[in-house]
Amino acid sequence: MIDQIPVIDFSNFDTNPKEVAANVLNACKTIGFFYIINHGLPKDQIDHSFELAKEFFDLSSEEKHKYLIQEDNHGYSELYQETVLEDSINNHVMKKKTSLDPENQKQGDHKEGFNFRNFINGKPYAPLPPIFEKEQSFIEEFSRACHGTAMRILQAFAIALEIPEEEGGAKWFSDRHTYDRQSGEVLRFLKYPRGGESTYKETVRAGAHSDYGSITLLFQKDVPGLEVKASRTEWISAPLIENSILVNVGDQLQEWTNGLFKSTLHRVTFLPEHAHVDRYSMPVFIHPEDDTLLSPIPSSIVPPPSESTQGVAKSGEIITAGEHLRRRLNATYKY
Numbered sequence: 001m002i003d004q005i006p007v008i009d010f011s012n013f014d015t016n017p018k019e020v021a022a023n024v025l026n027a028c029k030t031i032g033f034f035y036i037i038n039h040g041l042p043k044d045q046i047d048h049s050f051e052l053a054k055e056f057f058d059l060s061s062e063e064k065h066k067y068l069i070q071e072d073n074h075g076y077s078e079l080y081q082e083t084v085l086e087d088s089i090n091n092h093v094m095k096k097k098t099s100l101d102p103e104n105q106k107q108g109d110h111k112e113g114f115n116f117r118n119f120i121n122g123k124p125y126a127p128l129p130p131i132f133e134k135e136q137s138f139i140e141e142f143s144r145a146c147h148g149t150a151m152r153i154l155q156a157f158a159i160a161l162e163i164p165e166e167e168g169g170a171k172w173f174s175d176r177h178t179y180d181r182q183s184g185e186v187l188r189f190l191k192y193p194r195g196g197e198s199t200y201k202e203t204v205r206a207g208a209h210s211d212y213g214s215i216t217l218l219f220q221k222d223v224p225g226l227e228v229k230a231s232r233t234e235w236i237s238a239p240l241i242e243n244s245i246l247v248n249v250g251d252q253l254q255e256w257t258n259g260l261f262k263s264t265l266h267r268v269t270f271l272p273e274h275a276h277v278d279r280y281s282m283p284v285f286i287h288p289e290d291d292t293l294l295s296p297i298p299s300s301i302v303p304p305p306s307e308s309t310q311g312v313a314k315s316g317e318i319i320t321a322g323e324h325l326r327r328r329l330n331a332t333y334k335y
């Protein structure tokens with residue numbers, strides 16, 4: 001493991017893709033997290049998305065209750081994504097989830113969130129609240145731009161793994177992540193309200209978890225707090241880096257690469273000096289299309305499967321990304 005999250009400059013990706021891909025591979029094999037800078041996503045789009053998030057979370061709790069997921073004992077991300085899938089609703093606010101992680105079981109995750117699933121053929125997955133409806137074309141544009149950035153990262157993966165041209169080459173992963181096909185992909189607005197510690201007496205705001213999909217892009221703003229489990233014993237912080245996007249590998253990609261890429265535990269904590277400010281973040285959870293088979297990657301760099309890297313598929317079994325997500329969500333109940 002390395003003890004710092006690397007920063008990778010994507011401005012060289014078009015001119016020198018191999019070098020960028022090598023840096024990306026190194027990060028994925030070790031800590032499973034890296035920042036990208038010069039990623040090409042316009043700053044004003046990111047800023048405006050944060051403004052919209054704030055505008056929404058500033059609504060009265062009565063208004064937000066229309067989109068509330070009821071509190072219960074299941075883990076935050078699990079319940080959240082599961083509710084999204086099972087209720088076929090793409091937008092929810094939720095608060096104070098109780099984490100299943102033993103380290104965090106004492107207190108709830110004190111936060112609110114709102115999910116946007118992909119705007120397939122220009123349509124929101126479910127009706128949007130008015131405050132977002134009037135900005136629908138902007139939000140769709142931002143969601144598609146994030147997806148486009150993610151596709152460049154997936155191309156770097158395919159280059160790093162030396163997937164042969166005749167198998168699909170640099171497009172091998174991105175061809176399996178079409179924006180307009182059904183997938184688990186979600187753009188999420190998150191708010192961690194100030195003052196949670198007085199209720200929970202703990203500084204952990206989002207319990208330790210790994211993400212489920214292929215990769216996550218994370219936009220942080222003003223207030224740091226994300227921590228990454230760099231080793232069995234050590235949490236390191238993921239500081240704010242101006243104009244960067246933090247990228248991490250999810251469980252599906254870890255399993256797809258037979259453990260070559262690492263899906264690393266992370267959590268959100270508040271330092272005392274941040275106890276009196278609200279924290280906003282925006283993760284974008286990238287998933288393959290639901291019917292993508294998680295079949296062996298045509299790469300001599302990816303190791304053969306082994307018991308320890310198996311995850312939710314049985315030995316030798318090839319499942320789709322949609323089935324993988326479903327099993328991963330169901331597994332929540334067995335903890």
Ligand SMILES: O=C(O)CCC(=O)C(=O)O
Nearest residue numbers: 190206211226268281283
């Ligand atoms: O808010 C953050 O910085 C991280 C959120 C996160 O890890 C998640 O929602 O999966």
Ligand SMILES: [Fe+2]
Nearest residue numbers: 209210211266
């Ligand atoms: Fe996460």
